[in-house]
Amino acid sequence: MTHQKISMAQALNQALRDAMTADDSVLMFGEDVGALGGVFRITDGLTAEFGEDRCFDTPLAESGIVGMAIGLAMNGMRPVVEMQFDAFGYPAFEQIVSHVAKMRNRTRGRIALPMVIRMPYAGGIGGVEHHCDSSEGYYAHTPGLTVVAPSTVADAYTLLRRAIEWPDPVVFMEPKKLYWAKEEVDLTEPAPGIGTAVVRREGADATLIAYGPSVPVAMEAAEAAAAEGRELTVVDLRSVVPFDDETVCAAVRRTGRAVVVAEASGFASVSSEIVARVTERCFHSLAAPVRRVTGFDIPYPPPKLEKFQLPGVDRILDAVDDLQWEDS
Amino acid sequence: MTTVEEQLLPSKEPVRLIDQDGVLHDHSSYQLPTQQALVDGYVELIKGRRINDQASALVRQGRLAVYPSSHGQEACQVAASMVLADGDWLFPTYRDTVTIVSRGVDPIETLTLLRGDWHSGYDPYARNVAPQSTPLATQLTHAVGVAHAARLKGEDTVVMALCGDGATSEGDFHEALNFAAVFKAPVVFFVQNNGFAISVPLSKQTVAPSIAHKGIGYGVPGERADGNDLAGLLAVLGQAVDKARAGEGPQLVEAHTYRVQAHTNADDATRYRQDDEVTPWLAKDPIKRLEAYLSSAGLLSDDIKRRAEDAATRVAQQLRDGLMPEPSVDPEELFTHLYAVPTPQLAEQAAFLRDELAREEA
Known part of the structure; x- marks a missing residue:
């Protein structure tokens, strides 16, 4: 069964199952991850297969979950914890910033x-509110954390396996809108690990830089641009920290133009960091300022309004059109 | 027959085996520790007091950035370490220098945080002592994790987790007790209630009958002891450790003591309390009363006194010798320990600083 058509949720589940099989010290815990299998079913069947000691429900308290994971990791375990939703992770913020990130140092x-x-x-x-935050910027800003965001089914598997084997704490951002999209994958195929970005599509005219949920949108935009005669490169960061300057800058230097695509609000964000890094390193290769397509600087909108917030194909194409083509 | 509720509630009065005049009191649930334990504890108390006072002096001489002293709380400090076995774990706070040294950690390494040459100076795995925690109560959930890992591995480790009265208002105190109870983790939560969180008295932290009463809300047995009576503390903490080790789950112990000095040398206690509030507590000093008891029981020989004084002199000398020279620091180290393998960006920044320093030297 090397080739199979599975969803990202299934790939993540498989990664946990394989990691727990490979290493007895891997534990999975959090809210509703036991009998229910998690609200997104990422831990489906793990308690039944590995027992209550290996995959278990905890009291409903995120700071306690992360704090307990710290102690377990101090004493020989490799804990994997689930924050049920992005915004439900905030009660654990102090543990993450003051201890998870700083203990080694x-x-x-x-x-x-x-x-x-x-x-x-x-x-x-x-x-609804508190279920759709793009909180990666808080963690990426914190020295000592590794921040990973897969965009494909195969990467979800590979990166979670690598994250569990990683010697340091990893904040693993799972783009929930991609959980159910299926792809034909071969999970036994070797893939680049944490810290390496990949070029998802080659094109000579401009580079789209994206990660997590924005990668499929960028790919779609690149398809549309190609239909209009403009060839775009798409770089998928895969990990925000460590940041792969080399792959990103090589693509930008080849194409001379770039647009960063990210769902998070743009102000003081991962996207602004990418623009700064690219500009500092590739200034003489740039034919136009690096543009961004991000969420507005507003709290994530209610469901009926979210389409106005999310970076879409049209906004990306407009940003590409704005890259001062008339001057070249 | 006692009800479940009664088993979880603390004694009506804080457990006290030796009163402030050195007089022995029988207790229905706790026995006086052995003579040897009391004599060893006395030596540790004398040494602990000297550590506190020498460290405070070294702050005034500019050798430590700050020192939160446990002067007057030494009985708690000494007892917390004495009741632990070698394989057990201790989770201290910034005020627990004496208990860390009492556990066998090098005093100079212990004071690294307060000297300011690194955030923590000792190897936590050498004596199973976690780094001192500054953010209040945050270390208590780590203690639960260490204890739970030990249980999963089939080890009989007990974890002693320390905090103060102010920390019991933090959410992590609540979460740690609750998690420990649900997972039956062998943790002894030991609260040194010294009456103050910097300037705020206990009456503004809680209106619970006592901190030990908070245990019942989580199904954790609570007990309270006179925090200046080493004998009572050894008995109560020793029993809590035994119960945790025997698989009875977490235990909560509150010690009633008093912070006779300011929060740190940077604090001015005259702004929030009167001297006459402190005076009665000076009479309850943990060293005086144990000395009085040992004397009356004929256990305080010249030999023991000399042993205590030698230990105190030695540690004070060790502190002066170790802390007087300016510590050597290595700016390269700022980048070395964040990750097992530094990120390319950190490697670049380390190179930047190296170049900057080379230019300054040139």
Whole structure:
């Protein structure tokens, strides 16, 4: 069964199952992850297969979940915890910022915290308030964290396996609107690990830089641009931290123009960091300022209004059209 | 027959085996520790007091950035370490220098945080002592995780998790007790109620009958002890450790003590309390009363006194010798420990700082 058509949710489930089979110290816990299998069914069947000691429900308290994971990691375990939704992770913010991120540095490397904080994130699913935040910027801004966001079914599997084996804590952002999209995949195929961006599509005219839920939108925009005679490269970051300057800058230098696509509000964000990095490093290769297509600087809108917030194909194409083609 | 509720509630009065005049009191549930334990504890108290006072002096001499002293709380400090076995874990706060040293950690390494040459200086795995926690109560959930991991591995480890009265208002205190209870984690939560969270008295933190009463809300047995009576503390904490080790789940112990000095040298206690509030507590000093008891029981030989004084002199000398020289710091280290493998960006920034320093030297 090397080739199979599965969803991202199934790939994540398989990654957890394989990691727990490979290593007895891998534990999975959080809210509703036991009998229910998680509200998105990512942990489906794990308690039945591995028992209550390996995959279990906890009291409903995110700070406690992350704090307990820290202690388990200090004492030989590899905990994987689920924050049920992006915005439900905020009660754990102090634990993540003050301890998860700092423990290795504080103890000069003596305490390592190999743990994964899984976080279903971002919008596009018609979720009500507090269910659709793009919170990656908070974590990316915090030194000591590794921040990963897959955009494909195959990457969801590979990156979660790598995250669980990673020697340091990983905040694993799962784009929830991609949970159900199926792809034909071969999970046994080797794939690049954490810290490596990949070029999803080659095109000579401009580069779209995206991660997580924005990658399929960028790919769609590139298709549409090609139909209009403009060839776009699409770079999928895969991990926000560590950031792959090399792959991103190589693509921008080849094409001379770039647009960053991200769902999160643009102000003081991962997207603004990407623009700064690209501009600092590729200034002489650029034919136009780097543009951004991001969410507005507003709280994530209610379901009936979310379509106005999400970066879409048209906005991306408009941004590409604005890249001062008349001057070249 | 006692009800479940009665089993979870603390004693009517804080457990006290030796009163402030050094007089012994029988207790229906707790026995006096052995003579050897009391004598060893006395030596540790004398040493602990000297650590506090020498460290405070070193702040005034500019050798430590700050020192939150446990002066007057030494009985709590000493007891918390004495009741633990080698394989057990201790989760201390910033005010628990004495208990860390009492557990066998090098005093200079212990004071690294307060000296300011790194955030933590000792190897946590050498004596199973977690780094001192500054954000209140946040370490308590880590203690639950360490204890739960030990249970999963089939080890009989007990985890002693320390916090103060102010920390019991934090959400993490609540979450830690609740998680520990639900997972039956072998944690002893030991609250040193010294009456103040910097300037705020306990009456503004809680109106619960006592902090030990908070245990019942989580199904955790609570107990309270006179925090200046080493004998009572050893008995109560020792029993809590035994119960946790025997699989009875977490235990909550509150010690009633008093912060006779300011929060730190940077604090001015005259702004929020009167001296006459402090005076009665000076009479309840943990060292004086144990000394009085040991003397009356004929256990305080010249030999023991000399042993205590030698230990105190040695540790004070160790602190002065270790802390007087300016510590060497390495700016390269700022980038070394964030990740197992530094990110390319950190490698770049380390190179930047290296170049900047080289230019300054040139």
